[in-house]
Amino acid sequence: MKPEPKLVRGTPLDEKALKRGKTFSVTYEPRLRYGWDTGQAISRYLAELKEGRLIARSCRKCERVMIPPRMFCERCFRPTDEWVYVKDTGKIFTFSLCYVSWDVRRLKQPEIPAVIEIDGASPGMGILHVVKKIAPGKVRIGMAVRAVWRPKAKRIGSVTDIAYWQPIKN
């Protein structure tokens, strides 16, 4: 025979009780601020974005053209060699349809984050950005896209100087 479940005495809590301060908790708001040094590679990348250009770095040893640029090759473990301008067009390497915003609101129209392989950079070299001006159901891996830049006066030297990427119509 199954034993009778024991009743545990206690004080049930509902949301109202929490709001009325019937329980103890301690809150704290962090006031941390950072200013990250962008150094050589990222600084040049951002400065070029402000001019409406994409720039990469090449490694003579493995012959890769790397974007975003870096001053060292993580495969060869040596300094990279040259600055190389690449195109502001590319192909969708992968994408997602994101139905939840960063602050967890449900979205009717999904956001479309995508990794875009840049034309002129080595295969597998891409940047994470956002695709717009296309019905979500129509996005495909391998689709050709181009950067849509913010107006020059509004660029600040940030990855958001590219407003979004849109399909190249054939």
Next chain:
Amino acid sequence: MPDGVAIIGVGFTSLQPSTPHLSFKELMFEAAQKAYLDAGVQPNEIDSFVTCAEDFNEGLSIFDEYTPDQLGAVQKPMHTLTQDGLHGIADALMQIRSGIAELVVVEAHSKASNVKTPEWLLDYALDPIYNRPLGFNPHAVAGLEMNVFLHETGIRAEHCAQVAAKNRRNALRNPVAAYPLALTPMHVESSPYVAYPLREAEIAERADGCVVVVLANEARAQRSQSKAAWICGVGFANDSATLESRDWVRAEYVRIAAERAYRQAAIQNPREIRLFEVDDTYAYKELQHLIALGLYSEGAEAGRSLEAGETKPDGKIPVNVSGGALGMGLPLEASGLYRVVELVLQLRGQAGARQLPDIRLGLAQSWRGVPTTSGAVVILGTERPQ
């Protein structure tokens, strides 16, 4: 006797108040290149990597993820310790002793200049329920500790001022130091109080920098191109986190860590060691740590010896001949590894203008700063321990 483990390469950047010309990755790459060149190793020969970093100092969560590229550690065993670099040395030692690695790299760096709210970051380390709501500047914890330390030991405020002046002055001979200055104890004693009895000039200023250390097993170290610095002993320990009831006077975390390191190194009397690089984040901490290391039986003796110049570069037991954190700058998790760099250079006879004669053993000690009681000790020597 277990297999010997040695440091066969060090790479480091000069410490600077700020380093806007390099990203943290570029800073690490510079130190790593120098270390591998010094050790004569190729990154693809390295079996394992240990980085020491604290997410809040970096402003990046799960910081481990951001370290492999610039160390040559892509697709290799690697992990990050939320600890000072000396704990990283202990970690590497264990990996080599257990036989899973022959060559291990330890890295720690500081981009302290990128933290725009250092006081708030320290505040975040205080107990959120008992301590934080009171709203004190976290340096007050050091003021509280220093006050009772002076009261109980008989060490006087002017002794602490002498430590600050000595270390800033020592840094004049260290080309990588960020804050060298011909400071006198009188200057220190005329600097304003931050948290009585602690004065502004007795607090190490933060600095940016990076150290990479290459450790090798015995076989590898025996055929190393650079002179090996053998690890003779390692220890680490913590006291209680509770501010209100821990030992404020004695740095027990250092005493315990040192006891273990001395036992491994078969050192009966710490004065067999003639070179000490110890934590001096606050000037009084140098004295507190020296007592915990067993160099003085009680406080008054530490004070008298300081006055007699025993811890100066030409004294019997030179302490922080590098300039310490007061003279070199405080590079967060890299603090302990800059102490190790000094030992390695001195043991090799490569310390330039500050080279001490005939150094065969050296001790480095770290502390993680207020409000922690986290400390570590590493003893290095020119001879493989018997």
